[in-house]
Amino acid sequence: MEWTDEGIILGLRRYGESSAIFELMTANHGRHLGLVRGGASRRQAPHLQPGTVVRATWRARLDAQLGTYALEPLHSHVDRLLSSGTAAYAFSHLGALLRLLPERDPHPGLHAVLDAMMALLDAPRPAAMMIARFELLMLQELGFGLELDRCAATGGRNDLLYVSPRTGRAVSGEAGEPWRGQLLDLPYFLIGDVAEPPGQTQLDAAFELTGFFLRRRVLEPRGLAFSDARAAFLATVGRG
Template sequence: MEWSDEGIILGLRRHGEGNAIVELMTAAHGRHLGLVRGGGSRRQAAALQPGNGVQATWRARLDEHLGTFALEVTTPRAGRLMGAAHSAFALSHIGSLIRMLPERDPHPELHDVLTAMVEHLDEPRLTGMMMARFELMMLSELGFGLDLESCAATGGRNDLLYVSPKSGRAVSRDAGEPWRAQLLNLPYFLIGEVAEPPSPGDVDAAFDLTGHFLARRVFEPRGIPMPESRAALLLALRRTAAQ
């Protein structure tokens, strides 16, 4: 068995004396692991860092085997991204979310979004917006997408300001006003394009929204807590915004 694909490194761990198991998000083969011989060496480990884009060739005798990777770094980003707390935690959180997907299950649109996103994770004013949108997309990829197209009460598509914490459906201003204390806020940048990065308050509201459904629909049913990297990312973003 053999294939070649482009991918983004999500993580790696040492394996044996000098090898490493590398985890990629690939364009056509989804989240995929493979053994890199010599990947635990100081020379190779420096290149096999989260965020780097690679051209990967995977080989195995049988499809169900771990297999081996031959990797060529095509887009070195790790040095730039790991240098700031917010982008380092964002990479860690991205990996924790993608690991909720079945291994080797193709998600080409997710790979394309991730490829575009990691180019800008070192820009703190964009990172919060991109990561909140990414969490919203992950809910959809995991089968728990929110219905933010129209108001749950009226069917209208205008003035959508809230989301029901139970149904995950959008609610308009007028329909939601009597129950606004029980509803989650829906920042506009989650449903439309914006000319400027959103305010820190809108970013916090977006993370409150996505975090509610990630916890309720993804992590709690699996009996696992929300990733620590998420809390660390939010703290880093707030510290950066306060500077």
């Protein structure tokens, strides 16, 4: 068995004296692990750190085996992750989200979004906007997507201001006003394009919305909680 794909290193752990098991988010093969012989050596380790974009060739005798990787670094974001707490926490949180996916389950859309985000993770508000959208996309990819394109009460597509915490469906301002205190706010940037990154109030509302449904539909049924990196990232954004 053999394939070649592009991927982003999410993490690694040492295996033996100088080898390491690498976890990649690949374009066409999902979140995929493989052994790199010498991957923790002085020669290879500096070039194969989390956040590095690589061309990966995976080989194994059987598809079910761990297999081995040959990794060719293409582009590194390591300096950005090391020099910015915002970027480091953001990348750690994104990795934790991606580990909710079954291993080897292809999600090319998530890989493409992650790849596009990497260069902006040290810019607090743009990064926060993209990560809130990424959390919304994760819900969809995991089979728990929210219905935010029309009002659940009227069927209309305008003035969508709220989301029902019970159904995950959008509600217009007029239809939702009587139950305003029971609904979650729906920031416009989650459903439409914006010229500038949103302000802190909109970001807070977005993460409250995505966090509510990720906890209720994904994390709590698995006995999990958000990684500490999410709270740390949001704290750095709030100070920005």
